[in-house]
Amino acid sequence: xxxxxxxxxxxxxxxxxxxxxxxxxxxxxxxxxxxxxxxxxxxxxxxxxxxxxxxxxxxxxxxxxxxxxxxxxxxxxxxxxxxxxxxxxxxxxxxxxxxxxxxxxxxxxxxxxxxxxxxxxxxxxxxxxxxxxxxxxxxxxxxxxxxxxxxxxxxxxxxxxxxxxxxxxxxxxxxxxxxxxxxxxxxxxxxxxxxxxxxxxxxxxxxxxxxxxxxxxxxxxxxxxxxxxxxxxxxxxxxxxxxxxxxxxxxxxxxxxxx
Amino acid sequence: xxxxxxxxxxxxxxxxxxxxxxxxxxxxxxxxxxxxxxxxxxxxxxxxxxxxxxxxxxxxxxxxxxxxxxxxxxxxxxxxxxxxxxxxxxxxxxxxxxxxxxxxxxxxxxxxxxxxxxxxxxxxxxxxxxxxxxxxxxxxxxxxxxxxxxxxxxxxxxxxxxxxxxxxxxxxxxxxxxxxxxxxxxxxxxxxxxxxxxxxxxxxxxxxxxxxxxxxxxxxxxxxxxxxxxxxxxxxxxxxxxxxxxxxxxxxxxxxxxxxxxxxxxxxxxxxxxxxxxxxxxxxx
Numbered sequence: 210x211x212x213x214x215x216x217x218x219x220x221x222x223x224x225x226x227x228x229x230x231x232x233x234x235x236x237x238x239x240x241x242x243x244x245x246x247x248x249x250x251x252x253x254x255x256x257x258x259x260x261x262x263x264x265x266x267x268x269x270x271x272x273x274x275x276x277x278x279x280x281x282x283x284x285x286x287x288x289x290x291x292x293x294x295x296x297x298x299x300x301x302x303x304x305x306x307x308x309x310x311x312x313x314x315x316x317x318x319x320x321x322x323x324x325x326x327x328x329x330x331x332x333x334x335x336x337x338x339x340x341x342x343x344x345x346x347x348x349x350x351x352x353x354x355x356x357x358x359x360x361x362x363x364x365x366x367x368x369x370x371x372x373x374x375x376x377x378x379x380x381x382x383x384x385x386x387x388x389x390x391x392x393x394x395x396x397x398x399x400x401x402x403x404x405x406x407x408x409x410x411x412x413x414x415x416x417x418x419x420x421x422x423x424x425x426x427x428x429x430x431x432x433x434x435x436x437x438x439x440x441x442x443x444x445x446x447x448x449x450x451x452x453x454x455x456x457x458x459x460x461x462x463x464x465x466x467x468x
Numbered sequence: 469x470x471x472x473x474x475x476x477x478x479x480x481x482x483x484x485x486x487x488x489x490x491x492x493x494x495x496x497x498x499x500x501x502x503x504x505x506x507x508x509x510x511x512x513x514x515x516x517x518x519x520x521x522x523x524x525x526x527x528x529x530x531x532x533x534x535x536x537x538x539x540x541x542x543x544x545x546x547x548x549x550x551x552x553x554x555x556x557x558x559x560x561x562x563x564x565x566x567x568x569x570x571x572x573x574x575x576x577x578x579x580x581x582x583x584x585x586x587x588x589x590x591x592x593x594x595x596x597x598x599x600x601x602x603x604x605x606x607x608x609x610x611x612x613x614x615x616x617x618x619x620x621x622x623x624x625x626x627x628x629x630x631x632x633x634x635x636x637x638x639x640x641x642x643x644x645x646x647x648x649x650x651x652x653x654x655x656x657x658x659x660x661x662x663x664x665x666x667x668x669x670x671x672x673x674x675x676x677x678x679x680x681x682x683x684x685x686x687x688x689x690x691x692x693x694x695x696x697x698x699x700x701x702x703x704x705x706x707x708x709x710x711x712x713x714x715x716x717x718x719x720x721x722x723x724x725x726x727x728x729x730x731x732x733x734x735x736x737x738x739x740x741x742x743x744x745x746x747x748x749x750x751x752x753x
Contacts, residue, residue: 263648274710342573
């Protein structure tokens with residue numbers, strides 16, 4: 210089947226559709242940032258995007274390379290200090306959605322961005338959690354987006370950087386958390402929702418042209434599929450044009466000094 | 469009272485071997501010139517604190533100055549991993565380095581507690597997170613009013629904090645604008661502070677009444693170093709040199725290439741070199 214969009218584009222656009230005008234969204238860098246800004250530039254112009262550098266209600270013209278690019282501040286409703294960001298706005302419970310990426314993810318939405326291998330003698334030392342541990346516990350709910358791979362989607366993560374649903378079931382409630390945790394996973398191949406009881410991520414829709422085998426071959430756990438599996442609607446012309454324009458502006462801005 | 473002096477003198481008088489030092493900047497206003505001066509002066513056995521250690525911490529670690537790093541996100545922002553830090557953690561090169569790792573929320577609270585004169589910070593965090601298994605400085609306290617179990621971490625109290633800021637006035641007050649990050653708390657938490665600024669102006673009469681200003685009696689030393697945060701940026705002066713961050717990934721990937729770059733661009737350079745590094749970045753603003 211010939212597609213006139215890439216799997217990455219489908220992932221970003223599918224993720225953008227999950228966001229609405231009313232959302233107050235704490236945005237992770239990379240794929241989440243692209244999805245949040247496509248949402249803002251298409252169906253959710255009034256969405257509030259917050260980056261952990263303290264920029265609240267930002268509307269960048271190009272995707273930031275870091276969470277603290279100057280344009281985020283230039284276009285924000287207000288910019289607050291980092292302690293204020295984490296204390297009043299995140300811990301204060303004012304953020305409805307945290308949108309995260311992951312280096313390693315398990316089927317219960319637990320995320321590792323700290324180390325591959327043993328913590329004290331790591332095979333690969335990753336950057337670490339940054340804001341993620343408290344984003345995962347303090348936002349109303351968590352969306353996750355990542356490209357599927359056997360290295361990334363694993364049966365057992367090496368380190369719990371941020372807690373999703375633990376071992377499943379009521380794990381969050383048992384730790385005293387009152388927020389929902391991961392409620393959505395968007396990969397380059399599929400849309401996943403947690404099972405209402407076990408909390409295991411279950412494929413509810415395949416992107417156009419994707420088969421069950423393709424999803425399983427790039428996932429390290431035995432994948433569960435919903436009984437009535439749907440197909441993600443293809444990107445519209447507007448969605449694709451918006452994403453491609455955004456990526457082109459971003460590439461031009463980041464490729465040279467003085468951008 | 470803040471003392472106006474050269475960066476060389478300010479570093480010599482305020483940073484000593486074995487110090488706990490913070491060179492702060494949350495993606496913005498990162499004090500590159502100050503860190504390079506510390507590298508030239510060859511300080512050793514430092515405990516470096518920073519929420520987001522990036523290129524300058526990679527450089528100081530690679531130059532063998534760092535005994536311990538306390539941090540919450542050690543990456544080259546938007547680019548990837550820090551290769552010198554990885555080499556130290558994974559291969560103990562150039563020597564073993566201790567790490568104390570936190571989350572951003574914990575570090576932000578710990579700086580604020582330090583600025584507030586408190587021994588520890590209390591917040592709702594680390595729930596279900598493995599960091600509390602590997603970092604003995606992450607503990608719990610029970611709220612005496614509600615019984616809620618909260619996270620506690622020691623406050624951050626650096627011997628010295630270095631930050632970069634936009635302006636000082638002639639009295640020595642310092643103005644920080646844009647993404648203010650943790651700059652104010654990092655200065656107020658420290659025993660001594662050195663602030664490099666883009667320029668010194670007559671007064672702040674035209675500044676908004678709620679602006680982020682550090683009064684001169686809260687700052688130890690001020691050094692005028694135009695371009696002093698390059699390749700980071702100074703809001704209103706020059707933009708971030710994204711290409712330099714991408715380039716750093718290649719430079720730091722190899723020990724010999726790293727050492728050669730450090731000799732040419734840091735050891736054999738001066739604080740005055742920073743001004744020309746941002747000239748092209750000013751034009752396009």
